[in-house]
Amino acid sequence: MPFMISLFTAKSGNSIASRCREDEATRLRLRYKPYYHTFDRQIGTHVWLGGTEMIMLSSNDYLGLTHHPKVIEAAQRGLAEWGTSTTGARLSNGSRSYHQQLEEKLAAFLGKEACHISVAGYISCMSAIQAFAQKGDVVFGDKNLHSSIWAGIGLTQAKAERFAHNNPADLRELLGYESPETPKIVAFEGVYSMEGHVAPILEILAVTAEHNCFHVMDDAHGFGVLGQHGRGTANHFGVTDKIDLIAGSFSKALASTGGFVAGSREVIEYLRSHSKQTIFSAALAPAQAYAASAALDLLQSEPEHLRRLWENTKRYKQILHDLKLDTWGSETPAVPIVLGTKERAYRFWQHLMDRGVFTVMSIAPAVPPGKDLVRTAISACHTDEDLSKIGDAMAFAARRL
Numbered sequence: 001m002p003f004m005i006s007l008f009t010a011k012s013g014n015s016i017a018s019r020c021r022e023d024e025a026t027r028l029r030l031r032y033k034p035y036y037h038t039f040d041r042q043i044g045t046h047v048w049l050g051g052t053e054m055i056m057l058s059s060n061d062y063l064g065l066t067h068h069p070k071v072i073e074a075a076q077r078g079l080a081e082w083g084t085s086t087t088g089a090r091l092s093n094g095s096r097s098y099h100q101q102l103e104e105k106l107a108a109f110l111g112k113e114a115c116h117i118s119v120a121g122y123i124s125c126m127s128a129i130q131a132f133a134q135k136g137d138v139v140f141g142d143k144n145l146h147s148s149i150w151a152g153i154g155l156t157q158a159k160a161e162r163f164a165h166n167n168p169a170d171l172r173e174l175l176g177y178e179s180p181e182t183p184k185i186v187a188f189e190g191v192y193s194m195e196g197h198v199a200p201i202l203e204i205l206a207v208t209a210e211h212n213c214f215h216v217m218d219d220a221h222g223f224g225v226l227g228q229h230g231r232g233t234a235n236h237f238g239v240t241d242k243i244d245l246i247a248g249s250f251s252k253a254l255a256s257t258g259g260f261v262a263g264s265r266e267v268i269e270y271l272r273s274h275s276k277q278t279i280f281s282a283a284l285a286p287a288q289a290y291a292a293s294a295a296l297d298l299l300q301s302e303p304e305h306l307r308r309l310w311e312n313t314k315r316y317k318q319i320l321h322d323l324k325l326d327t328w329g330s331e332t333p334a335v336p337i338v339l340g341t342k343e344r345a346y347r348f349w350q351h352l353m354d355r356g357v358f359t360v361m362s363i364a365p366a367v368p369p370g371k372d373l374v375r376t377a378i379s380a381c382h383t384d385e386d387l388s389k390i391g392d393a394m395a396f397a398a399r400r401l
């Protein structure tokens with residue numbers, strides 16, 4: 001045995017270091033090199049990669065507000081008034097009036113009593129589960145939920161059950177196995193980030209009504225995109241009061257970074273003192289909060305961005321439909337193009353790159369087997385000229401599949 005260990009270490013270094021070279025995800029990353037591209041410059045939907053100008057077709061800047069003059073001016077004001085960082089947690093010395101103002105504004109916009117903001121949507125989604133689920137509880141999560149919710153579940157001692165994606169009948173069956181006394185959380189996304197699917201919320205609520213569940217919805221991709229003035233997926237279905245917690249991100253329609261969880265005052269106050277992610281981590285920086293706040297105002301004062309987003313989405317989907325590309329039934333501006341194998345996804349992605357369109361490849365195990373895809377997203381900022389160039393690039397890539 002000692003001989004085997006010394007052979008192994010002589011060849012590969014220690015086992016953690018060798019894992020970093022040899023695991024499946026690393027081998028795929030090194031083979032295809034589709035990730036961690038670094039842009040030298042950006043103007044709206046145009047980015048420069050190694051000096052080459054490209055159209056960005058995978059960012060989540062849905063409303064195109066990252067370069068809006070009012071958002072930039074607000075972020076600069078945040079910096080001028082408060083400096084660069086809070087350098088402290090909300091619980092201790094990091095709370096500022098601009099946090100509170102943004103929370104109140106967001107809660108009112110969403111139609112909830114209270115809201116808690118944090119440094120990232122990932123953190124907010126984690127805390128929406130971690131702060132509440134305990135040993136003896138069961139968390140039922142849609143199989144295709146974002147990593148942030150699974151990470152939150154992983155930090156608790158609750159039992160996790162996965163139900164088939166957007167399948168309330170499967171959820172009903174799983175709920176039926178648990179005793180009526182067991183506290184239950186049901187977690188789903190308003191809009192699924194990879195698939196662009198909208199959750200069948202009315203059907204989910206019909207199923208959970210019999211089981212006294214606590215509902216957590218990650219609406220990172222529905223917020224700013226669906227509902228009145230972009231109030232999100234719960235507003236779209238008219239069920240805001242039925243969803244206990246709505247979590248989301250500032251890094252998509254709100255053109256900033258940060259995240260939120262909104263709910264009843266009592267539940268949000270509980271989260272403030274039970275979310276480890278908040279208690280032990282510094283508060284949102286001023287420029288980010290000011291940018292999100294300005295973007296939130298724009299959702300209401302300039303509805304043309306949301307209109308343009310949907311017009312662009314319609315036109316883009318028509319292009320893909322005419323080329324007979326499989327968009328996995330996406331109903332939103334998050335649009336996957338399913339190619340079915342790693343090789344086809346890679347070829348398609350590379351052809352788009354060659355034609356000046358930047359997208360992101362997502363391959364198994366990040367997506368279910370047979371669903372290897374190129375993930376795209378439309379922005380209100382895409383011009384007619386952008387869309388026709390995107391159309392030409394798609395036709396070029398589709399012909400060469």
Ligand code: PMP
Nearest residue numbers: 120121122146148193220249251
């Ligand atoms: N939830 C979903 C569904 C997401 O797509 C993302 C970001 N990709 C997050 C949460 C995390 O948001 P953030 O980027 O603000 O951390």
